[in-house]
Amino acid sequence: QEEYTIGVAIPSATHGFMGGLNFHAREAIARLEETYPQLSFVLATSGDAGKMVNDIEDMVATRGIDALVVLPFESEPLTSPVQAVKEQGIWVTVVDRGLSVPGIEDLYVAGDNTGFGRVAGEYFAENLESGDNVVVLRGIPTTLDNERVDAFTAAIDGSGINVLDMQHGNWNRDDAFNVMQDFLSKYEDIDAVWAADDDMAIGVLEAISQAGRDGEMWVVGGAGMKEIVKRIMDGDPMLPVNVTYPPAQIATAIELTALGLVSATPVSGRFIIGSQRITPENAEQFYFPDSPF
Amino acid sequence: MTGAPILAAKGVSRLFGPNQVLFDVDFELRPGEVHALIGENGAGKSTLMKILGGYLAPSSGGLEVDGTPVSFASHREAEAAGVVLIHQEFNLAMPLSVEENMFLGREWKRGPFLRSKDMQAECRRLLARLDCKVDPRLRCRDLSVPERQMVEIAKALGQDARVLIMDEPTAVLTARETDVLLEQIERLRAEGCAILYTSHKLGEVARIADRVTVLRDGHRVACREATGFTEHAMAEAMVGRELSNLFPPKAVPGDEVVLEVRGLTVPGHAKNASFRLRRGEVLGFAGLVGAGRTELMEGVAGFRDASGEIDVFGRRVKTGDPRATREAGLVYLTEDRKEKGLLLGFPLSQNLTLLALDDFTRGGVRIDKKAEVQALARAVKEYDIAARDLTMTAGGLSGGNQQKLLIAKTLLADPGIVIIDEPTRGVDIGAKSQIYAFIAALAAAGKSVIVVSSELPEVIGLADRVVVMHRGTVAGEVEGEAISESAILRLAMGLDEKEPEPA
Amino acid sequence: MTAAQTDAAQTDTGPTAAAPRPRRRINLHVLGPILALAALIALGAFLNDNFLSAGNVQNVLARSAFIGIIAVGMTFVITAGGIDLSVGSMAAFTAGITILAMNAMIEPLGVSVFTIVLGMLVALLTGLAAGMVNGALIARVRIEPFIVTLGAMGVYRSLTTWLADGGTLSLNFELRSLYRPVYYDGPFGISWPILVFALVAILGELAMRSAPFGRHCAAIGANEQVARYSAVRVDRVRMATYALLGLLVGVATIMYVPRLGSASGSTGVLWELEAIAAVIIGGTVLKGGFGRVWGAVVGVLILSLIDNILNLASIVSPYLNGAIQGVIVILAVVLQRERKAED
Amino acid sequence: MTAAQTDAAQTDTGPTAAAPRPRRRINLHVLGPILALAALIALGAFLNDNFLSAGNVQNVLARSAFIGIIAVGMTFVITAGGIDLSVGSMAAFTAGITILAMNAMIEPLGVSVFTIVLGMLVALLTGLAAGMVNGALIARVRIEPFIVTLGAMGVYRSLTTWLADGGTLSLNFELRSLYRPVYYDGPFGISWPILVFALVAILGELAMRSAPFGRHCAAIGANEQVARYSAVRVDRVRMATYALLGLLVGVATIMYVPRLGSASGSTGVLWELEAIAAVIIGGTVLKGGFGRVWGAVVGVLILSLIDNILNLASIVSPYLNGAIQGVIVILAVVLQRERKAED
Ligand SMILES: Nc1ncnc2c1ncn2[C@@H]1O[C@H](COP(=O)(O)OP(=O)(O)OP(=O)(O)O)[C@@H](O)[C@H]1O
Ligand SMILES: Nc1ncnc2c1ncn2[C@@H]1O[C@H](COP(=O)(O)OP(=O)(O)OP(=O)(O)O)[C@@H](O)[C@H]1O
Numbered sequence A: 001q002e003e004y005t006i007g008v009a010i011p012s013a014t015h016g017f018m019g020g021l022n023f024h025a026r027e028a029i030a031r032l033e034e035t036y037p038q039l040s041f042v043l044a045t046s047g048d049a050g051k052m053v054n055d056i057e058d059m060v061a062t063r064g065i066d067a068l069v070v071l072p073f074e075s076e077p078l079t080s081p082v083q084a085v086k087e088q089g090i091w092v093t094v095v096d097r098g099l100s101v102p103g104i105e106d107l108y109v110a111g112d113n114t115g116f117g118r119v120a121g122e123y124f125a126e127n128l129e130s131g132d133n134v135v136v137l138r139g140i141p142t143t144l145d146n147e148r149v150d151a152f153t154a155a156i157d158g159s160g161i162n163v164l165d166m167q168h169g170n171w172n173r174d175d176a177f178n179v180m181q182d183f184l185s186k187y188e189d190i191d192a193v194w195a196a197d198d199d200m201a202i203g204v205l206e207a208i209s210q211a212g213r214d215g216e217m218w219v220v221g222g223a224g225m226k227e228i229v230k231r232i233m234d235g236d237p238m239l240p241v242n243v244t245y246p247p248a249q250i251a252t253a254i255e256l257t258a259l260g261l262v263s264a265t266p267v268s269g270r271f272i273i274g275s276q277r278i279t280p281e282n283a284e285q286f287y288f289p290d291s292p293f
Numbered sequence B: 001m002t003g004a005p006i007l008a009a010k011g012v013s014r015l016f017g018p019n020q021v022l023f024d025v026d027f028e029l030r031p032g033e034v035h036a037l038i039g040e041n042g043a044g045k046s047t048l049m050k051i052l053g054g055y056l057a058p059s060s061g062g063l064e065v066d067g068t069p070v071s072f073a074s075h076r077e078a079e080a081a082g083v084v085l086i087h088q089e090f091n092l093a094m095p096l097s098v099e100e101n102m103f104l105g106r107e108w109k110r111g112p113f114l115r116s117k118d119m120q121a122e123c124r125r126l127l128a129r130l131d132c133k134v135d136p137r138l139r140c141r142d143l144s145v146p147e148r149q150m151v152e153i154a155k156a157l158g159q160d161a162r163v164l165i166m167d168e169p170t171a172v173l174t175a176r177e178t179d180v181l182l183e184q185i186e187r188l189r190a191e192g193c194a195i196l197y198t199s200h201k202l203g204e205v206a207r208i209a210d211r212v213t214v215l216r217d218g219h220r221v222a223c224r225e226a227t228g229f230t231e232h233a234m235a236e237a238m239v240g241r242e243l244s245n246l247f248p249p250k251a252v253p254g255d256e257v258v259l260e261v262r263g264l265t266v267p268g269h270a271k272n273a274s275f276r277l278r279r280g281e282v283l284g285f286a287g288l289v290g291a292g293r294t295e296l297m298e299g300v301a302g303f304r305d306a307s308g309e310i311d312v313f314g315r316r317v318k319t320g321d322p323r324a325t326r327e328a329g330l331v332y333l334t335e336d337r338k339e340k341g342l343l344l345g346f347p348l349s350q351n352l353t354l355l356a357l358d359d360f361t362r363g364g365v366r367i368d369k370k371a372e373v374q375a376l377a378r379a380v381k382e383y384d385i386a387a388r389d390l391t392m393t394a395g396g397l398s399g400g401n402q403q404k405l406l407i408a409k410t411l412l413a414d415p416g417i418v419i420i421d422e423p424t425r426g427v428d429i430g431a432k433s434q435i436y437a438f439i440a441a442l443a444a445a446g447k448s449v450i451v452v453s454s455e456l457p458e459v460i461g462l463a464d465r466v467v468v469m470h471r472g473t474v475a476g477e478v479e480g481e482a483i484s485e486s487a488i489l490r491l492a493m494g495l496d497e498k499e500p501e502p503a
Numbered sequence C, D: 001m002t003a004a005q006t007d008a009a010q011t012d013t014g015p016t017a018a019a020p021r022p023r024r025r026i027n028l029h030v031l032g033p034i035l036a037l038a039a040l041i042a043l044g045a046f047l048n049d050n051f052l053s054a055g056n057v058q059n060v061l062a063r064s065a066f067i068g069i070i071a072v073g074m075t076f077v078i079t080a081g082g083i084d085l086s087v088g089s090m091a092a093f094t095a096g097i098t099i100l101a102m103n104a105m106i107e108p109l110g111v112s113v114f115t116i117v118l119g120m121l122v123a124l125l126t127g128l129a130a131g132m133v134n135g136a137l138i139a140r141v142r143i144e145p146f147i148v149t150l151g152a153m154g155v156y157r158s159l160t161t162w163l164a165d166g167g168t169l170s171l172n173f174e175l176r177s178l179y180r181p182v183y184y185d186g187p188f189g190i191s192w193p194i195l196v197f198a199l200v201a202i203l204g205e206l207a208m209r210s211a212p213f214g215r216h217c218a219a220i221g222a223n224e225q226v227a228r229y230s231a232v233r234v235d236r237v238r239m240a241t242y243a244l245l246g247l248l249v250g251v252a253t254i255m256y257v258p259r260l261g262s263a264s265g266s267t268g269v270l271w272e273l274e275a276i277a278a279v280i281i282g283g284t285v286l287k288g289g290f291g292r293v294w295g296a297v298v299g300v301l302i303l304s305l306i307d308n309i310l311n312l313a314s315i316v317s318p319y320l321n322g323a324i325q326g327v328i329v330i331l332a333v334v335l336q337r338e339r340k341a342e343d
């Protein structure tokens, strides 16, 4: 039986979503190593694009990987290095953030950033009146944050909803808490908040409750953190819905890649996992109490 | 010996903040003369020298070089005019090597690169002239205080100066090195170099100077030919009053042994040293530079790793623990004022109380600042520290006054045993006799004092008993009437070796 | 010149005669940070009416408390010639351990004030222990503080991530409701973090100015040799600065945990830089030898206010916030720049 | 006690025997970083057969080049008693400007080597200018270097984000293909970054050891007053250290851009810490006065190797990588810890 090594390169767990992603990656690896003794894995987590390229180089040079599963830290800088990997005949699976040159990867598994912003925006457009005020907490300035915000803005376009302010909460609870505190000082009238990420939503909720303005506005986060999903299940009026952006996509990608190596199943292609709206009705199916996210 | 002055000051005054330290001073220096500048601590000698050397600007008045008025914008211009100053306080970058320091800012280059070999050779040559065998590659930090002074002098000698200004170059030197230096000065004089020189060792001044200028409180009070100017007359001119006997009568020590050191070895510096100190005794420690007296005493006081036995007031003290040693009642006054003695950037009061801070602490947490200020006021009076402004920093004091502050600081801890390393380094003759009086008074009050000094007269004049060290070992001891310069020197040079030195 | 000379002539009576007349000029060094703070407050009030509202002031002060408390400790470390890069990750680690400990104590002790008090104790002890490890490596093993604390920063940060399994450690929900008032409430309508911060700052200022500890720190930072020769227990004092800082990180954590009830690998990121920046903005000398606790407090407030003002006044692209922050930080220090060396 | 005395007896001949004996012991200070590096190499070779393969060695060396080149410049800054926290964001900014400039030059000049050479010039000039701004603020306006460069760090980082409009600045794809060999290829099968790094390191070592510049830096770091009195042009030299560092950031950027072909707000994050850590691991004194360029090179290699080894032996949870790194960094410095002050 032939032995294979699969390299997995993902960003390190710097915020909730990436924590979840790390968790699912390690779960999947453990599961697959159990099932397929001929498979071994190299998992590298990196804090920036340069480090990720280093990690990939190391995997190729010293571990002789047969397949690479990569969630590019950023698309642009990873494009050439991944292309170089591909040119050495190594299977490439790209997750979540596409490379800037199409057609390099054998398999593409991704969430849908545009959808993520659009689904949220549609909910705002449906549930707010013209003239209502919203504030937005953005993530770390990145291309994908831009995509989400652009899609959100496009979705509420024409609805007459007023975006009072947008600031970066950096997908971080503490930063979001501070920014929301200041929004609350600054604006008398806020009807809804788009927090774009559940870590930030936690900070936002806390700031709202501190200001005693719980009844005035609702909050939409994103990515389906378990605590938030639980509160949606429980019908919390401040958290009417959420939008999925499943960290488990990495598990799907790793599994498909493994399958492609050990069996003859053709697995190449594109798998886009659309963003869905989580509502109190369907929340049950998005609730994973064991995940760290 | 006549001829136009090569460098002159005309009506120079200088203020520091509101304090005027020089008043309308005229001064001139002729080629081929050694001109001595003497005065009490804080009289303004260093200040005048810094003005002549371009390091300070006069507040009013001006300088002339070869009869033409100049104003040095910086010492760089002064150096370009051939005026070189050796500072009273060391002007060496301690982490740098001797060679790097000597050529700092005027390195020899070949293309873009340094000629290290040549510079080292030159360095050795300059040091050899001073009979100093320091390896140019050593870092200045690793040199002893006298060695550093030699490096400073060598650095200045290497600059081909027309005017060489030396601010107390011999304060940290022993007699032998002083001789070497004075020879060099004579050589330079013969070459036509003008030399301005200060020292509190008036014997030296009488020996070498052609002319003497006396400063008192910033005023020039005398300027005359040196011939016929006796040491005694100089001292009187400086102090402005009659000087009594320099050394006070010696006290009679008791019998109780308060400090007993047995077989103390300070690795690399002193080996197997044993001595004892009695209550009320002044014990002298003599030896040539590098004999290891300082290191031995630092070992006794706990500042260096040492092995051996130290009993302070009958109690065994752990070696290498300065705090425990101090609590047992022994304090050490360092010879290295700038690096180990004072925090130059700190106010006088904080320097004064640092060692005895516990005594100024109420309830274990609050420093009684009023008491500190009072203590400072007392110390300034008692030790005659010339500080015009009690809130100034220690760095603003003149060298001799820093030394007095250091003594005040050490004695404030009210120790039973004091080890004083070079007690009168840079101190004027009036203050010297004061310090000697303190030492005698301490002994009379039942305290015990060890005086480590490179000035033999000092050791002889103060001590009841003198331990002489030679190359890290105790070479012998002389006591009472037997104490004499020649006896000490014989031991110090290893001529009376008790045991043959191992190869 | 004549005026000066007359003046000098008066002091002519003798070098020692003059009484201890304190020569105090208006000192920009001292006023610098306060002026900067005042300017920022004026700017904030000008830009937004709510800036001086009780709510906003409380918010800013309370959120300054964490870094403020840490900055007070950092002042001693820096004054004694050290540095500590690990405080941010140490805070994350301490918060993680505290949360785990509290959650574990629910089983035997129930959701009670007692659990919370024990949890606080855990926070203090963890912080203290972490600080002492840093201190021991620096003062006893004599490793460069920059390296020790850089290493510790990596260690604590990744231990926290590992404890949280890459995610977030959350305090039990009921316990959190009980604990919450420690961040949000307090006596006389002033929240606890503000009070604790004020207390720590006052004690710190006293310790720096009027206690032997502060004096010893400054002496060590100015010249370690001199301090040693003045019978200061250099190693012990140095060790104590790091231990104190660790303890204060524990105190900060006690206030931090009830705020959001969680800790993760990204808790406290860059707190070390903010704390060090605050200390230096406040006039403490980075190379040691001089420290000013109140300056650090002002520094922290300046940094918090910059953020607050940028949020309250949406003047520019949020992308440029960092640039504006940077410029203001530099400006805040311009006033107290080093005097010309010739002085 | 007896043992100690025996020991002492043996050194009997020691302390005094030889006269001008240069007191040089086998110096762990000097060997420390090299020993640590050797240990890491041995560990790597033991863990993985491919570790010493040409490919891996090339990879590690080439990627060390960016921080390595910067660390050489940082050595001078730190030796002269300064610090620069802005290098990482300065690299991001320089890369951004370079990419924008190159893209803009395609229109008039086409996808040609000329465009690339001009782009390189832009990188060098941008780096130099940024370094000179830092230097001017520090040496002429006399603001604390920590604050200046912390401020600059914020400014450059957010300017880069702003230039990239929150996203990524990308080099034109064709231009990138042309430029790519500058990172990946080179003469004799050695890639350019390695050669440039080696050249910079050698020149740096020469400048530190054998040119007046290095001595002047050390003198300024040791005692600014002394340096000033010794006719060293303190301000000019200090300024030059920052300008040199800026220029070297430019050089590093020239190698960096062809590697990733893009720049964003997160480019070069934490490079400053890595560069400073490398410098200090290499034995340079953080407070200034003593610098060792080759030490910084060894330090950079140590840091790169730690990453490399962690990748090639997946021993532990990746969450703990940071902890292992931290511990190794501390260990690498233990050998060259400060001597007991008594020494
Ligand atoms: N930088 C300064 N700031 C304030 N006062 C100063 C400064 N430098 C010197 N002084 C004061 O000027 C006076 C003269 O000092 P100077 O150093 O010239 O004395 P000196 O004659 O060299 O004394 P010594 O023999 O002790 O070296 C002293 O009172 C001293 O306190
Ligand atoms: N024979 C020797 N050869 C080389 N170096 C020596 C020798 N003896 C001592 N030294 C070194 O010379 C330095 C001189 O020490 P130091 O001058 O402080 O001793 P000392 O007896 O206290 O002299 P002084 O108090 O006059 O300066 C020490 O660092 C010591 O290690």
Ligand SMILES: [Mg+2]
Pocket (backbone or CB within 6 Å): B045, B046, B047, B088, B167, B398, B399, B400
């Ligand atoms: Mg003087």
Ligand SMILES: [Mg+2]
Pocket (backbone or CB within 6 Å): B293, B294, B295, B335, B421
């Ligand atoms: Mg001595």
